Amino acid sequence: MLAWTIYLSFAGALVLALLPKGKPGLARVFALLIAAAGFAIAVAGFAAGMGHGRTTITDVMWVPSMGIHYMLAADGISRVLVLLTGLAATAGVLFSWNIEYRTNEFFAFFLALIGGVYGVFLSFDLFLLFVFYEIAIVPKYFLIAIWGSTRREYAAMKLALYSFVGSAMVLIALLAAYAASGSHSTTLDFLAHAGLSPHFQMWAFPLTFVGFGILAGLWPFHTWAPTGHVAAPTAASMVLAGVIMKLGAYGCLRVAMGLFPHGMDPWGFSFVGIGSWRDVFAILAVIGILYGALVALVQTDFKFVIGYSSVSHMGFVLLGLMTLNQIGLTGAVLQMYSHGVIAGLLFAIVGRIVYDRTHTRQFGDLERMHLLRRLPFAAWAFVIAGMASMGLPGFSGFVAELQVLVGSWHATPWWTVAAGVGIVVGVAYTWRALQKAFFTDLRPTAEDHPASGWHDLGAITWPEIAGFSLLTAATLVVGLYPRILLDAIEPAVKTFLAAGGAQ
Amino acid sequence: MNYADLFRAMLPETALEIAALLVVVVDLAFLRKAALNTRAAIAALLGIVGCLAGVWLMQGQGVATFSVDGTPGTALLVTGGYAAVAQIAILILTAFTLVLLLDSRFTRHVGEYVAVVLMSATGGLIICGAQDLLVIFVGLELLSLGLYILTAFAKRSGKSAEGALKYYLFGGMSAAFLLFGFSYLYGFAGSTNLQEVFAAIVAPDVSSSPLLYVALVAVAAGLGFKVAAFPFHLWAPDAYEGAPAPAAAFIASVSKVASFALLITITAAILPSRWSLLLVILAAASMFAGNLAALAQVSVRRLLAYSAIAHAGYMLLGLAYFSDRSRDALLYYIVTYALTTIGAFGVVGVVERATGTDRFDGFLGLNKRNPLLAAVLLVLFLSLAGIPPLVGFWAKFNLFAAVLTTHASGLSFALVALAVGFSAVSLYYYLQVLKRAFVMAPTDESRIKVDPVVMLVLLLIAAAVVVLGCFPALLQNWIGIASKAF
Numbered sequence: 001m002l003a004w005t006i007y008l009s010f011a012g013a014l015v016l017a018l019l020p021k022g023k024p025g026l027a028r029v030f031a032l033l034i035a036a037a038g039f040a041i042a043v044a045g046f047a048a049g050m051g052h053g054r055t056t057i058t059d060v061m062w063v064p065s066m067g068i069h070y071m072l073a074a075d076g077i078s079r080v081l082v083l084l085t086g087l088a089a090t091a092g093v094l095f096s097w098n099i100e101y102r103t104n105e106f107f108a109f110f111l112a113l114i115g116g117v118y119g120v121f122l123s124f125d126l127f128l129l130f131v132f133y134e135i136a137i138v139p140k141y142f143l144i145a146i147w148g149s150t151r152r153e154y155a156a157m158k159l160a161l162y163s164f165v166g167s168a169m170v171l172i173a174l175l176a177a178y179a180a181s182g183s184h185s186t187t188l189d190f191l192a193h194a195g196l197s198p199h200f201q202m203w204a205f206p207l208t209f210v211g212f213g214i215l216a217g218l219w220p221f222h223t224w225a226p227t228g229h230v231a232a233p234t235a236a237s238m239v240l241a242g243v244i245m246k247l248g249a250y251g252c253l254r255v256a257m258g259l260f261p262h263g264m265d266p267w268g269f270s271f272v273g274i275g276s277w278r279d280v281f282a283i284l285a286v287i288g289i290l291y292g293a294l295v296a297l298v299q300t301d302f303k304f305v306i307g308y309s310s311v312s313h314m315g316f317v318l319l320g321l322m323t324l325n326q327i328g329l330t331g332a333v334l335q336m337y338s339h340g341v342i343a344g345l346l347f348a349i350v351g352r353i354v355y356d357r358t359h360t361r362q363f364g365d366l367e368r369m370h371l372l373r374r375l376p377f378a379a380w381a382f383v384i385a386g387m388a389s390m391g392l393p394g395f396s397g398f399v400a401e402l403q404v405l406v407g408s409w410h411a412t413p414w415w416t417v418a419a420g421v422g423i424v425v426g427v428a429y430t431w432r433a434l435q436k437a438f439f440t441d442l443r444p445t446a447e448d449h450p451a452s453g454w455h456d457l458g459a460i461t462w463p464e465i466a467g468f469s470l471l472t473a474a475t476l477v478v479g480l481y482p483r484i485l486l487d488a489i490e491p492a493v494k495t496f497l498a499a500g501g502a503q
Numbered sequence: 504m505n506y507a508d509l510f511r512a513m514l515p516e517t518a519l520e521i522a523a524l525l526v527v528v529v530d531l532a533f534l535r536k537a538a539l540n541t542r543a544a545i546a547a548l549l550g551i552v553g554c555l556a557g558v559w560l561m562q563g564q565g566v567a568t569f570s571v572d573g574t575p576g577t578a579l580l581v582t583g584g585y586a587a588v589a590q591i592a593i594l595i596l597t598a599f600t601l602v603l604l605l606d607s608r609f610t611r612h613v614g615e616y617v618a619v620v621l622m623s624a625t626g627g628l629i630i631c632g633a634q635d636l637l638v639i640f641v642g643l644e645l646l647s648l649g650l651y652i653l654t655a656f657a658k659r660s661g662k663s664a665e666g667a668l669k670y671y672l673f674g675g676m677s678a679a680f681l682l683f684g685f686s687y688l689y690g691f692a693g694s695t696n697l698q699e700v701f702a703a704i705v706a707p708d709v710s711s712s713p714l715l716y717v718a719l720v721a722v723a724a725g726l727g728f729k730v731a732a733f734p735f736h737l738w739a740p741d742a743y744e745g746a747p748a749p750a751a752a753f754i755a756s757v758s759k760v761a762s763f764a765l766l767i768t769i770t771a772a773i774l775p776s777r778w779s780l781l782l783v784i785l786a787a788a789s790m791f792a793g794n795l796a797a798l799a800q801v802s803v804r805r806l807l808a809y810s811a812i813a814h815a816g817y818m819l820l821g822l823a824y825f826s827d828r829s830r831d832a833l834l835y836y837i838v839t840y841a842l843t844t845i846g847a848f849g850v851v852g853v854v855e856r857a858t859g860t861d862r863f864d865g866f867l868g869l870n871k872r873n874p875l876l877a878a879v880l881l882v883l884f885l886s887l888a889g890i891p892p893l894v895g896f897w898a899k900f901n902l903f904a905a906v907l908t909t910h911a912s913g914l915s916f917a918l919v920a921l922a923v924g925f926s927a928v929s930l931y932y933y934l935q936v937l938k939r940a941f942v943m944a945p946t947d948e949s950r951i952k953v954d955p956v957v958m959l960v961l962l963l964i965a966a967a968v969v970v971l972g973c974f975p976a977l978l979q980n981w982i983g984i985a986s987k988a989f
Contacts, residue, residue, distance in 0.1 A: 017878075063976045065983060066904065127900075131891040138890060141934065145942040153942065161931060168927040172920045175900070179907035 002045040002082055002122055003057045003072050005038045006132075009089075009115030016108035024103035028093070031107035035093045038114065039086030046079045046488065053491060057122065067185035073124040076492030077253070077333050080485055081121045081246060084340045087474050088242035089114045091344055092235035094467035095352040099147065099233070106147055110235060113139035117243050121250060126174055127186040129255070130167070133247060137163045140236065140244065147233040149355075150301075155224075155231030159240075162214055162224040169211030170251070173204045177259065191259050192499065198262040205263020206277050208256035213281070215248030217314040219288035226295075226307035234351030237303070241310045241343035246336045249317045253332070257321065258496065264324065282322040282408075286415045289315035289422035296429040302354065302361040305433045306346045309389065312422055313339040313397075319419060320404035328407020329493045334485060335400035338475065342397055345385040345471040353378045353464055354437070357457040363436040372438045377460045379438035381468055386430040388475050391423055396478035509569050512582045512632075515557035515590060516625045522553020523621035530614025539611060546617040547601045553621055554598040557628075558591055568634070576699050578634040585834060585986035586632040589764035592838045593631070596756045597624040599845050599960060603749035606853055606957040609657040610747070616656055620753060623649025627761030631768075636685045636695040639765060643681070643729070647674050650758055653750035654742050666738075666745025673728060673738040681725025687718035697772040704773060716777065723781045726769070729762035730815045731808075732785040733792035743808035744861070748852025751804065755811055755848060756841035763818060763837045767830055770822050782823035787918060789816030794925045797932045803851050804861045806932060807844065810887060813929060814840055817922050821902045824910040831982050832905035836898040839971060839978070843895060846883045846964035849957065850876055857951040866936055868945020875962070876953060877940045882965040886972065888933040889926045894972040899926065901979070 012034035019027055049055060054075040062070040074082070092110065099106050112135070119132030137160055145156035178186055181194035196204070214221040225245070229237045257264070264278040274280055292312030299305045317339070320332025355361050358369060372379045388395035391402075401423065408416045478485055510517070526549045534542045566583030568575065601617060610616055626645030633639040651674060655667030689695055691714075692703035704715055727735040743751050770778065793813030800806040818840075821833040851861055853876060858865035870877040886895035903919045953961075971978050 063979065065976070065979060066901070131896075134891045134896070138885060142941060145938060153938065156942075157931070157934065157938075160934060161927065164927040164930045165924075168923045171900075172923050175903050175907055175919060175923070176916060178904055179911055183904065183908045 001041060001048065001057070002074050002079070005041050005045075005082060005086065005118040006072075006115050006122065008034055008038055008041070009111045009118060013108045013111040013115060016104050016111065019104050021104060024100055027104045027107050028097060028099075031111060032090070032093045034111055035086075035089040035114070038118070039090045042079075042082045042086035045074065046083050049074060049076070049079045050488065053495060056124075062125075062128070066183070067187075067190075068127045069125045069185065069187050070128060071125040071187055072122045072128075074122055075495070076488035076490070077250075077496075078121045079488055080333060080337050081243075081250060082118060084246065084337050085114060085117050085121065085243050087470065088239055088340060088344050091348065091467040091471050092238045092242075094463040094470070095238065095348045096233070096235040097461065097463040098352070098356060099235075102146065106143070106233075109139040109143050110239070113143065113239060114243075117239075117247060120247050124189070125187045126177070126191060126255065126259070129188075129251075130170060130174055133170070133251065134164075134167050136244065136247065137167070140240070143236040144228065144232045147236070148231040149233070150231050151227065152231040155227040159224045159228040162221070166211045166214035166221075166248070169207050170255070173208045173211065176200070177204060188254070188258060196260065196262075198265065201260035201262040202265070202277075203263075205256055205260035206280075208260065209252050209263075209277070209281060212248045212251030212256060213318065216245050216252060216318060217248070217288065217292075217311045218281070218318060219284050219291055219311065219315070222288060222292070222311045222314075225311050226304055229307035229310060229347065230301065230303045234348060234356070237347040237351055238344040241306075241347055242340040245310065245314050246317075246340055249314065249321070249332070249336055252318070253321055253329075253496075258499070264322075278322050278324065279412075282319055282412060282415060285315045285318035285322060286418045286422075287315075288312065288318065289419050290425070293422045293425035293429060297425060297432065300363050302350050302363060302366065302433060302437055303347070305429055306343065306350055309346070309426065309429065310339070310343050312426060313343065313389075315422070316401055316404045316419065319408055319415070323404070323407035323411040324497070325407050325410055326490070326493055326497060327403050328411065329497065330486065330489050331400050331403025331405075331407055333489045333493065334396070334478075334482070335404055337478065337485060338396035338400040341471050341474045342385060342388045342395070345468070345475070346382075346389060348464075348467060348471070349378055349382050349385055353381065353460070363433075366437045367440040370440065372440075374457050375460075377465075381472075382434060382438060384472060386434050388472075388479075390427045390430050394476065394479045396475045396482070398479060399482040508567070509580075512564065512567065512569055512580060514560040514564075515594065516628050518556040518560055519553050519594075519621045519625045519628070522549060522556070523618040523625075525549055525553075526617045526621070527614050534614075539608075539613070540605075543604050543607075543613040546613045547604045550601045550617040550621055551598045554594045554601070554624070557594045561587060561591060561594075576694070576696055578696060578698065579638050580629075580632045581634055582632055583985075585767060585830060585982075586764065588834050588838075588982055588985045589631040589760055590628050592760050592841065593624055593627045593757050596760065596841050596845060597621070597753070599842070599964070600749050600753040600756065602957060602960045603752055603845070603849050603852060606849075606856065606954040607747060607749055608856065609660070609663075612656075616653070616750075619649050619652050619656075620750075623653065623753070624757055627757055630761050631764040633765070633768065634697050636688065636697070636700070639768075640678075640682060640685065643765070644678065646758060646761055647678065647729075650674075650750075650754055653753060654746040656750055657745075657747045660745065662741075662745035663747065664745070666741040666743075670738045670742040673735075677725045677728030677735060680721045680728075684718045684721030684723075684725060687714055687721070691715070691718070697768070701772050719773075719778055719781060722769070723778075723785065726762065726766055727785055730759060730766065730819070731812050732815050732819060733788040733812060736789070736792070736812045736815075739812060740805045740808040743811070744802060744804045748848050748855060752845045752848035752852075755807065755844045759811070759815075759844075760837050760841050763822075763833065766822055767833065770825050771830070779823045779825070782819050783914070783918065786816045786819035786823055787921065789813065789819065790922055790925050791816075794928045797929070800932065802862050803866065803936055804848075806936065807847055807851070810929065810932070811844070813925065814887075817899065817902065820906055820918055820922060823918075824906045824915055826905070826909040827987075829902070829905040829909050831979070831986055832898075832902040834982050834986065835979055836902050838982075839894045839898050839968070840887075842964055843883050843886050843968055846879065846961055846968070847887070849961050849964070850880045850883065853951065853953050853957065858947075863936060863939050864946070866939040867943055868948060869940035869951070871945050871948055873951040873953065875958065876951065879961045879965045880940055881937060882968055884933040884937055886968045888930045890930075892969070892972045894968045894975070897972050897975040899923075901975070
């Protein structure tokens, strides 16, 4: 059933490309229907999959002579991430309701991107996974380059090239693994049990991890993220931060760690306490957490704050992956979901609700606009989203980051302390942004006065309220009752660890 | 040797020749007063019929070898096997390039143009099945001479003449190299037959002779010119830029298919490792030079030329690590690459006619001026860059997998890694064109009209690129079955 999310999105993209131009309303409604249908299927698939382990959706030979399967399957991790994609897609369409320029094409690219993302999360054949992974690159480029803002062509090209370089690294590892395992098949199951030599895994693991990690915002390969997020139109930022970065993290988990577990074995020597690739990536993750948070603290552009905060939050995902224990990995997957929803919400507020009305994101300008009075909805929405982003109890981020930290404490206590500092800085930059953008204490001067050229900011529209409610509910429900997702994630992580990711 | 059998084996070539003569006669005798459009349409139609007749005549051919006295040591030609795959591809691709004539206005002598294309394609057919150095050389020259003429066909264009002259001078020199190398090989073997040559050069006293290196380097130079491998690529950008669009499409596709088929024959015949080493050097150099030089281009035709050099580099990798599997993968690659390139030149030709330039700026706002054409361009260029699910990605994956399966070593792995890395580089320059077409604001919003038949064929090519990418097994199985028969 879940496979229909993929087909529906691609079919929707195709139909949108062919719909008559000049009827943006029709395109919007149609895109919303497709996205919502995908979300509904994702929810239904999630509910139906409860209590089941991995279920195969389809498995047919694609290229018999090379043993490539068209194999779609879903386990708890996939189902959670498909659910997240459905959420992000629906919210993305809602927050793009005001796109008037080349509307059909916008939603066509958007749905094509979403289709590729669904495909990655459901593929259990490495070749197929890679195909979907690359399908997602091109729509991203056009979404940013055509509908973006600040330095959009630069950012779009940077993102496309970073993604493509990352996927080239993955492709090299894929080719090598295929050849090294005797050229029989490319299914994940086969490759995982092909008995690839530890020596091979020792270099294939970092290659794949970095290749996917680039898209997950792995420091120091994260630099596409702030520029890309900032330049992208709101829906694309939401999807970039919400799901595309998860593609990278998911690839790290499913492919790098799943296929090459021995790549994380100790090297046999250690240098300043680093004795394996696992240590290397854990440290990079912690640096990412701290670096992203500290840089976010000094930004003058509202959207850059959120952009760097994404790097910081994704560091928790990567740190969680590198704990290699049940609680840490569970936390990492939950953090993928949590950050996907919260970052989507933050970008929606900054990009759609604020920027599309004020046409500036500079704190210096926003401070003089008194948005608390003029856009109270935006202010209070950001208060809620900010609390979620800080990791306050009651929101999904709290459960996720706590689990990552607990898992990481078991593995590497000192780095956990550093990561904890990152959370504190996270509170600081969120407060700073909140204060500068909404709760300013500057008094309006004469030239700022409404009579002297303040234009009307426009009322909050229903799609914005709907999108906001959807995402807030998504983070609150999981924050208040985390078992709803944990019941799906925990068994899947247990199976994953038992299959070889364990030490 | 039975001449009736030989004639039967040469039926497709004969069909092309007859079609070529017929086109000239019909055009000169009956259509003197007709409008140019009509003449072009009839000439192209006759040419296409000739090509399809050639394909039809190939049906009856089995796998056979034709030799002077019946022994393999005197073989001249083979039919069937991978040669048949390449020949069918050549015939179909020639038909596609002839369609592009309908939307071009570079000459009034359409009959002659079509005739030269068909004769040139005949040369291509011959070298696919040739097993003898002399037959190879004759076929190659037949192909090349036609290409020089085609490049020069736009008589009013200075660039066309310049490109043709460069092409001709380099071509003449490389033919001399090739002949020089062949003469040494003949000196070793006392025979022009490839099998005899192989038997001679593996003998201990010859295989260590420095003269063998001279011979192989000379042959590599001659053939490297044909496939535009670095450093024998200098003609390519000028010829691609100067030649009329349909002729450029022909040079970039049909001539490449034939040349790679020939390289397969030669590589299969002389397997020694030093030949591989030569190919490795050419491959790595072509990937480097082609991709890096393409980054700096502002003309789409020159961009396609440099990207062709890069693609030749990837394909030479498949030859350097040669096996049945990499041969099939290479055939898949060259056939699909040629198809994609024809489409790309088709789009370039249309845009050039409408805007008067093939520079990037000519593509500004193509999406607005003709969405369908822009969509075709998107599909073809992304396929060239190797983005799934388009056929270019599959061709690359298949080829590199075959290379690693054939020979797993540090060097082969490093070369594949290099090739994959350069694919990432190539995305940049393909996106530069697509950026003009889709992202940047148009300077002129008037609609670009395309001849409906040309548009149909371009759509067909784009559809084939998508379908073959999604269902790669279709073509792959056919190539596998057909080439195994050899």
